[in-house]
Amino acid sequence: MTESIQLQIEHKVATITLNRPKAFNSFNREMALRVQDVLDQCESDEQVRAIVLTGNGKAFCAGQDLKEVTSPELNPGFKKILEKHYNPIVLRLRAIEKPIIAAVNGVAAGAGANLALACDIVIAHEEASFIQAFSKIGLIPDSAGTFFLPRLIGFQKASALMMLGDKVSAQDAMELGMIYKIASAEAFTEVVQQTALELANMPTKALGLTKRLLNQSMSNTLEKQLDLESKIQIEAAQTKDYEEGVNAFVEKRKPNFIGK
Incomplete structure (x- = not known):
């Protein structure tokens, strides 16, 4: 049986590829659990300093495999799908203190779109699109879509996209502030790889701490966030990468960060 997830680790970058192209990389139970396992592996592997999540074939991810939920034998039920499949993936994407691209x-629909938005940086192929497809079949946006999308593009636009289920092109997604950038078909792979390599060679301990602060900013008051910044800055200043960064600046050379 073909592996539903492919993992490649090279040059400190882990690339996780959703690999059900005939089903547009839609999630079934096996793939959801495999993604969780692979994310855990990437988190614990000190050689991995940046992570890329992508899809094989024409689609990034079409969300839930509806063949699974309509099968009397296979359907795990929405409670299990959300609490055991998607929610743990979202929580891992945010908790792993390594940059995730x-x-x-290609198309990112339903839970597929929302898992992408839960990552730290979204780079889209010029022909990619994003669809909050839930309303088309009488469901509500899950996988933290109602959490991240309004924060990215504003309440009014998020409400409209979720209710109307409009397809959003990569260009429109970038202009809305939904994603970081788009890349041409010819340059897409190179842009992703170069961005991942750049992140992997940066002071990734500090990047992880930045991610922790961004997570906390979702619910903190200004006063609490300022206090947390002070505490985390002290932690960052104790890293080897901070010492290396300062020394490299003084010595007018390129720093060699090790992520510690």
Whole structure:
């Protein structure tokens, strides 16, 4: 049986590829659990300093495999799908203190779109698109879509996209502030790889601490966030990468960060 997830680790970058192209990389139970396992592996592997999540074939991810939920034998039920499949993936994407790029190579629909938006940086192929497809079949946006999308593009636009289920092109997604950038078909792979390599060679301990602060900013008051920044800055200043960064600046040379 073909592996539903492919993992490649090279040059300190882990690339996780959703690999059900005939089903547009839609999630079934096996793939959801495999993604969780692979994310855990990437988190614990000290050689991995940046992560790329992408899809094989024409789609990034079409969300839930509806063949699974309509099968009396296979359907795990929405409670299990959300609490055991998608929610743990979202929580891992945010908790792993390493930069995670969503390389959206094609359509990202439903939970597929929202998992991409939960990543730290989204780079989209010029022909990619994003669809909050839930309303088309009488469901509500899940996988933290109602959490991240309004924060990215504003309440009014998020409400409209979720209710109307409009397809959003990569260009429109960038202009809305939904994603970081788009890349041409010819340059997509190179742009993703170069961005991942750049992140992997940066002071990734500090990047992880930045991610922790961004997570906390979702619910903190200004006063609490300022206090947390002070505490985390002290932690960052104790890293080897801070020492290396300062020394490299003084010595007018390129720093060699090790992520510690």
